[in-house]
Amino acid sequence: MSLTRSISNFLFKHPNGFLTLLLAPPLLWLGIAFLGSLSVFLFHAFFSIDEFSGFIKYEFTLSTFAELFRLSNFDVIIRSLVMATAVTLASVVIAFPFAYFAARYARGKWKALFYILVMLPLWSSYLVKVYAWKLILAKEGIISWLAGELHLTWALDALLAIPVIGGPSLSISFLGTFLVFVYVWLPFMILPTQAALERVPVNLIDASSDLGGTPAQTFRHVIFPLALPGIIAGSIFTFSLTLGDYIIPQIIGNSSYFLGQTVYTLQGTAGNIPLAAAFTVVPIVIMGIYLAIAKRMGAFDAL
Amino acid sequence: MTTAVSFQNISRYFGPVRAVDEVTLDIAEGEFFAMLGPSGSGKTTCLRLIAGFEQPTSGHMEIFGVTSEGVPPYQRNVNTVFQDYALFPHMTVLDNVAYGLMVKGVDKPTRHHKAQEALTLVALGSFGSRRPSQLSGGQRQRVALARALVNEPKVLLLDEPLGALDLKLREQMQVELKALQRNLGITFVFVTHDQGEALSMADRVAIFNDGKIVQVGSPEDIYERPNTKFVADFVGSSNVLSPAFSKSAGGPEKWASLRPEKINILPAKVKPSPGQQSASTKIVAVHYQGSVTRLNTRTVGGETINVTVPSSLGKFTEGDEVMLHWPQEALHIMAGEA
Amino acid sequence: MRSEGSPLLLKIAALACVAFLHVPLLLIFLYAFTTEEKSFQFPPPGYTAKWFGIVWERQDIWDAIGLSVKVASIATFLALILGTCAAAAISRAKFFGRDHISLLFILPIALPGIVTGIALRSAFGIMDIPFSTWTIVLGHTTFCMVVVYNNVLARFRRTSGSMIEASMDLGADGFQTFRYVVLPQIASALLAGGMLAFALSFDEVIVTTFTAGQQSTLPIWMLNELIRPRQRPITNVVAIFVIAVTFVPILAAYYLTREGEHTGGTGK
Numbered sequence: 001m002s003l004t005r006s007i008s009n010f011l012f013k014h015p016n017g018f019l020t021l022l023l024a025p026p027l028l029w030l031g032i033a034f035l036g037s038l039s040v041f042l043f044h045a046f047f048s049i050d051e052f053s054g055f056i057k058y059e060f061t062l063s064t065f066a067e068l069f070r071l072s073n074f075d076v077i078i079r080s081l082v083m084a085t086a087v088t089l090a091s092v093v094i095a096f097p098f099a100y101f102a103a104r105y106a107r108g109k110w111k112a113l114f115y116i117l118v119m120l121p122l123w124s125s126y127l128v129k130v131y132a133w134k135l136i137l138a139k140e141g142i143i144s145w146l147a148g149e150l151h152l153t154w155a156l157d158a159l160l161a162i163p164v165i166g167g168p169s170l171s172i173s174f175l176g177t178f179l180v181f182v183y184v185w186l187p188f189m190i191l192p193t194q195a196a197l198e199r200v201p202v203n204l205i206d207a208s209s210d211l212g213g214t215p216a217q218t219f220r221h222v223i224f225p226l227a228l229p230g231i232i233a234g235s236i237f238t239f240s241l242t243l244g245d246y247i248i249p250q251i252i253g254n255s256s257y258f259l260g261q262t263v264y265t266l267q268g269t270a271g272n273i274p275l276a277a278a279f280t281v282v283p284i285v286i287m288g289i290y291l292a293i294a295k296r297m298g299a300f301d302a303l
Numbered sequence: 304m305t306t307a308v309s310f311q312n313i314s315r316y317f318g319p320v321r322a323v324d325e326v327t328l329d330i331a332e333g334e335f336f337a338m339l340g341p342s343g344s345g346k347t348t349c350l351r352l353i354a355g356f357e358q359p360t361s362g363h364m365e366i367f368g369v370t371s372e373g374v375p376p377y378q379r380n381v382n383t384v385f386q387d388y389a390l391f392p393h394m395t396v397l398d399n400v401a402y403g404l405m406v407k408g409v410d411k412p413t414r415h416h417k418a419q420e421a422l423t424l425v426a427l428g429s430f431g432s433r434r435p436s437q438l439s440g441g442q443r444q445r446v447a448l449a450r451a452l453v454n455e456p457k458v459l460l461l462d463e464p465l466g467a468l469d470l471k472l473r474e475q476m477q478v479e480l481k482a483l484q485r486n487l488g489i490t491f492v493f494v495t496h497d498q499g500e501a502l503s504m505a506d507r508v509a510i511f512n513d514g515k516i517v518q519v520g521s522p523e524d525i526y527e528r529p530n531t532k533f534v535a536d537f538v539g540s541s542n543v544l545s546p547a548f549s550k551s552a553g554g555p556e557k558w559a560s561l562r563p564e565k566i567n568i569l570p571a572k573v574k575p576s577p578g579q580q581s582a583s584t585k586i587v588a589v590h591y592q593g594s595v596t597r598l599n600t601r602t603v604g605g606e607t608i609n610v611t612v613p614s615s616l617g618k619f620t621e622g623d624e625v626m627l628h629w630p631q632e633a634l635h636i637m638a639g640e641a
Numbered sequence: 642m643r644s645e646g647s648p649l650l651l652k653i654a655a656l657a658c659v660a661f662l663h664v665p666l667l668l669i670f671l672y673a674f675t676t677e678e679k680s681f682q683f684p685p686p687g688y689t690a691k692w693f694g695i696v697w698e699r700q701d702i703w704d705a706i707g708l709s710v711k712v713a714s715i716a717t718f719l720a721l722i723l724g725t726c727a728a729a730a731i732s733r734a735k736f737f738g739r740d741h742i743s744l745l746f747i748l749p750i751a752l753p754g755i756v757t758g759i760a761l762r763s764a765f766g767i768m769d770i771p772f773s774t775w776t777i778v779l780g781h782t783t784f785c786m787v788v789v790y791n792n793v794l795a796r797f798r799r800t801s802g803s804m805i806e807a808s809m810d811l812g813a814d815g816f817q818t819f820r821y822v823v824l825p826q827i828a829s830a831l832l833a834g835g836m837l838a839f840a841l842s843f844d845e846v847i848v849t850t851f852t853a854g855q856q857s858t859l860p861i862w863m864l865n866e867l868i869r870p871r872q873r874p875i876t877n878v879v880a881i882f883v884i885a886v887t888f889v890p891i892l893a894a895y896y897l898t899r900e901g902e903h904t905g906g907t908g909k
Contacts, residue, residue: 354806354810355809355810356806356809356810375809375814376806376809376810377809377810377811377812377813377814381810382810382811383806383807383810385803385806385807386803387801387803389801389803389804389806389807390807391804391807391808391821391822391825392826393825393826402808402811402813402821403811403812403813405821406808406811406812406813406814406817406821407812450811451810451811454811454812
């Protein structure tokens with residue numbers, strides 16, 4: 001009997017052994033490289049930093065977590081949450097018409113084209129996308145030029161004059177940060193929404209109008225509830241990605257810190273690993289809660 | 304007569320579920336054997352045990368006298384026609400049929416020659432270069448058959464092979480399969496939930512319920528002499544009558560079955576001829592079905608009896624009082640309890 | 642199917658969304674030819690193709706490209722093996738903890754990239770591992786694996802399970818079944834997953850900033866330019882290069898998986 005046949009027979013008689021053989025490499029990799037280092041890092045949140053020496057004190061304490069609630073730190077968390085929520089809502093509003101159009105009206109070649117039109121920006125370089133917006137939002141860039149050509153410079157100025165979200169130019173304002181976030185994560189909202197809409201049977205819509213539902217009622221009571229799991233699935237991405245991003249606010253925005261940047265600075269230049277770890281726990285906990293709610297609303301089937 | 308497949312107290316559990324529960328069974332060489340039962344009754348698991356896709360939890364099984372526990376499917380001289388045909392979509396029809404020979408190391412000209420022969424056998428001689436996706440359901444079914452037969456298996460297992468075909472094609476394939484089995488003399492084990500299929504093709508039928516075999520016998524046995532209420536109910540559409548009714552109709556006080564087509568109908572109050580058993584009933588529903596009419600009737604005692612009569616017999620209406628009668632031997636007293 | 646056309650307003654909204662997604666990328670092409678060096682002035686005062694020649698001469702860019710290609714190749718190779726193993730195990734059997742393990746497999750992309758990056762960084766620190774190509778590869782493989790896993794798992798789910806049984810039934814052992822039945826079925830999904838993994842790794846910046854140390858992959862080079870713009874026209878050209886390098890595998894992967902839907906039976 002050949003060697004491969006003998007091994008096959010052995011594996012056939014020990015199906016669990018075979019399963020273990022398949023699972024072991026990826027599990028070990030993720031277990032050690034990902035979960036292992038993650039838990040070691042997060043464990044640091046229970047330590048604190050010695051204020052004089054700057055070294056980590058390896059004693060169990062909750063004081064580092066308490067520090068999160070200091071005003072300047074808590075600000076960062078709130079700011080990130082507000083931004084993530086705003087980006088998610090805006091993504092829903094922009095994504096829905098496109099997804100609805102692609103799901104209900106596009107056929108054959110057009111459907112494929114629409115799919116590619118979403119896939120390309122989704123997969124294309126993150127940095128290039130951010131860079132493109134740096135070009136667009138710059139004071140001398142296309143938006144200012146367009147506003148000038150259309151004699152709408154006053155409107156742009158009024159927009160930038162709004163406190164908090166405005167700033168000296170779009171590329172140095174929350175408004176700019178927000179725009180770029182929406183742009184970069186939008187495809188993640190479109191795809192699951194469209195997939196959910198594709199699954200709404202056309203005869204349900206016909207049935208609703210047959211029963212006397214106006215288009216608006218049909219939308220509110222039939223289409224939207226059925227698309228909701230897809231929208232929630234998409235929101236998992238837009239919310240989580242915005243919450244953890246530290247590059248976009250660094251390049252476009254008014255140098256106010258978001259969660260990601262704070263963590264990055266804390267573990268890097270500030271060297272405060274315990275507080276960085278405590279800050280990292282925040283998005284993990286938020287996403288945990290978010291995923292639990294999403295799962296209850298059936299969003300996982302729409303992924 | 305050689306025993307092809309032998310189950311001795313075979314059980315297969317999936318966690319707490321007893322898919323197959325203490326089954327003992329012998330299938331003779333050259334037999335066309337059908338396993339019939341509702342879905343989840345254990346018939347498919349039995350087939351998979353023979354194929355080697357499942358291993359028994361307990362018990363002993365042999366295929367042609369060789370112990371088969373622990374023997375992988377690829378070392379059994381048994382082949383399967385799958386319910387979904389499981390043709391390899393990336394290979395041509397000819398390569399599909401030649402697959403078994405290829406993995407056994409048969410050289411290319413020989414295996415292509417044999418595969419071509421097998422395709423000709425199932426009347427698809429000119430389809431070798433096509434892809435499975437270019438075939439109709441019936442043609443795929445034949446390819447699956449050819450792919451199994453080319454290996455000259457000692458036992459051919461068929462898992463609901465006609466389930467995906469439309470009625471006309473199914474009837475045609477029933478005739479062809481039966482003829483094929485006769486010509487080749489290979490043992491066929493055929494799983495189905497369609498009683499008509501089992502009765503018309505098989506030499507013997509095993510009725511499965513809840514992981515157990517409740518009756519094994521020839522189609523006539525099963526149809527005419529069901530031994531439990533379940534069999535009577537599942538095979539055909541027999542009337543299952545209570546012990547009290549059997550007694551009042553003139554039989555022993557036991558559960559009994561009575562085929563609807565064995566019952567004759569007379570106007571109410573007309574006495575049947577001697578040697579016949581009878582019951583007076585009221586018609587509750589009339590279903591005209593073309594050449595025959597099905598009547599649902601009920602006795603005063605609340606027993607429901609269905610009757611099939613030729614439509615030419617006349618017109619019946621709901622509420623008519625009628626006298627049912629049947630030859631004494633038509634009332635089959637069932638031995639089993641359940 | 643309804644025969645009437647789409648409402649005009651809906652059509653406009655959908656087209657606006659397409660424009661929103663694509664105009665920014667198109668602008669980069671325009672800017673690559675601008676004669677303006679110091680700002681992002683629009684419209685460009687003049688046009689030139691000289692920046693392409695200048696980039697060609699730049700050794701630091703070539704080095705960054707070299708490192709990116711090397712990392713992406715190794716990470717893709719490892720991800721193909723690990724992701725396929727994981728997909729095969731998850732699709733093949735129901736076992737205790739299967740749902741938890743499948744959750745673990747998608748965790749590296751479900752959690753923000755910064756979490757993966759910072760965790761690895763601190764682990765390298767604790768274990769005194771110096772930054773090298775391999776520390777970057779380690780991070781990239783972690784999320785590339787997920788892409789391969791998702792692609793291959795989707796294919797496994799589409800292929801009928803009885804196919805493997807049919808092969809074994811016809812006399813093929815595990816290895817023969819893998820070679821003649823499983824591999825041909827998943828080949829295009831593997832290729833697609835591999836290409837996407839390559840594109841993802843080639844473009845990755847967040848995890849890389851934590852695992853690269855002083856090394857510069859192409860995205861790190863770009864990030865530095867973004868934070869402190871010094872050579873704007875050159876960055877434009879590099880951006881076009883990155884778009885080109887990532888678009889090809891994305892389109893190829895799309896066509897491969899679409900093709901697979903025809904051969905693999907039922908679509909999604």
